[in-house]
Amino acid sequence: MEDSLVTVETGFIDGMGQLADYWGYNKVVGWIYGLLYLQDGSLSLESVAAELQVSKGNISINVREAERLGMVKKVWKKGDRKDYYEAEPNLWQVIRRITRERQKKEFDFAMETIKTGLDGLELLESNTQQVRFARKRLNQMSSFLKSTNAIISGLLSLETLKGAAVQACPVRSRLPGRTSD
Amino acid sequence: MEDSLVTVETGFIDGMGQLADYWGYNKVVGWIYGLLYLQDGSLSLESVAAELQVSKGNISINVREAERLGMVKKVWKKGDRKDYYEAEPNLWQVIRRITRERQKKEFDFAMETIKTGLDGLELLESNTQQVRFARKRLNQMSSFLKSTNAIISGLLSLETLKGAAVQACPVRSRLPGRTSD
DNA sequence: TCTAATGTTTAGTACTTTTAAAACACTCTA
DNA sequence: TAGAGTGTTTTAAAAGTACTAAACATTAGA
Incomplete structure (x- = not known):
């Protein structure tokens, strides 16, 4: 039993590992989170390594990444030299932090790319159909990005996730109160 | 000039390539989209390969992926045996399709994992603190997933992307009408 | 049916990422 | 300050991925 x-x-x-992998992180980050998420309490780095049957060097690196992503927190136990970790149980917090990081990186990068392009086009003395078309496209992408960015920022700024808030938006009276956790 | x-x-x-890579797709998929997005018209597979300086075998594979993702469309030109491709110019369409695919895959997978876990726990005759805790956690994750899934499905079901609709939700009167494209 | 034009698949190579093991560094206690 | 207990960094190998060139398949026209 x-x-x-x-x-x-x-x-x-293992499922958490596959999800982490799918999101472009090391699967071990997912494993660590999965293990700790099911733990009523914290585990030491060594125990995590032992449970997952992965070298402690590997855990050392990936637990730091998990911490950076807000998935796990280090817990201090007085009189104990080991580092203990526990999972952040609030999933909305976890997703929000991860998505925010990606969102910011990607948006800034894309805008930078577009801006550089538009500036480059501005400097061209020629004004061929080709150039005008490129300019148009870059501008379209720019405004699209601004819109989506605003939407996602709005979502991510919510402190709590209320079930299906967006879908309910046009029918506010029907908003279902809350979600557990 | x-x-x-x-x-x-x-x-x-190149920027599009980096974004594609970031999203877990082959960078060449991004290159192809970037090239075609700036093109006022279509390009043949061979031209794409020549422009990007990549083998046609590589383009053959990645243009198919781009097509599958709804980023590019094949265009028929009568009396011409070549395949021509053009970019889907509606970015919301592109993002929506890609996100939908990921969303569906991830959600279904995660729910399946959790369901399998809960079923497994159900079969245990023991009912220790450990087991009860695991059950609690799986249930929490399950309801979280259902909520986010509803929210994202709601967003993705929008036919058109209106600028910052979510953020504006609490102040509907200030909704900025539309976004170009 | 032969040839040329085109797209697809395959096989081997090169590149990248991940990993474990071991060396290393730090800190506390005796 | 020696030694034990921890966590971190490095390194070399293994595993996985992506790419090209070439072989292959398909089609259309001569």
Whole structure:
């Protein structure tokens, strides 16, 4: 029976790994989160390494990444030299932080690329159909990015995630109150 | 001067490649989209390969992926055996399709993982604190996923992207009418 | 049916990423 | 200050991915 709980946990942890991988992070980041998410309390770096059967060097690197992403927190235990970690249980917090980071990076990068392009086009003395077309396209992409950025920033600025708030927007009276967690 | 337009285009195309890479797709998919997005008309597979200086085998594979993602469309020219491609100019359409695919895949996968876990826990005859805790956590994640899924589905079901609709939601009177494109 | 034009698939190479193991560094206690 | 217990960094190898060139397949016209 104890064995079966481990089986279930392993399946879940592996799933988290696949999701992390899908989001472009190391699968071990997902494993760590999955393991800690199911833990009622914290685990030391060594225990995490042992549980996941991964070298402690690997855990050292990936737990730091998980921390940076706001997925896990370091916990101090007085009189103990080990580092303990526990999962951030609020999933909206986790997703929000990760998405925000990506959002910012991508938006800034894309805008920079477009701005550089438009500036370059401005400097051309020629004004061929080609040049005018390129300018038009860059401007279209620029305003699209500004719109989506505003939308996503709006979503991410919500402190709490209320179930299906966006969908309910045109029918505000029907807003379902809250979501557990 | 013609030379400078090429420089600008190259910068933009490369930027699209980096974004594609960031989203977990092959950078060449981004290059292809970038090249075609700046093109007033269509290009043949061979021209694309020549412009991007990439083997046609590579373009063959990645243009198919770009097509699958709704980023480019094949254009038929009668009396011409070549395949021509052009970019989907509506960026909202592109993002929507890509996001939808990811959303669906990830959501279904995560829900499946959780359901399998909960079913496994159900079968355990033991009911330790550990088991109850795992059950609680899986349920929390499940309802979180359902909420976010509803929100994202709602967003993606919009036919047109109106600038900053979400942010403006609490102040509907200030909704900026439309976005170009 | 032969040839030329085009797109697709394959096989091997090159490149990139991930990993474990080991060396290293730090800190606390005796 | 020696030694044990921890976490971090480095390094070399393994695993995975992407790319080109070439072989292959398909089609259309001569």
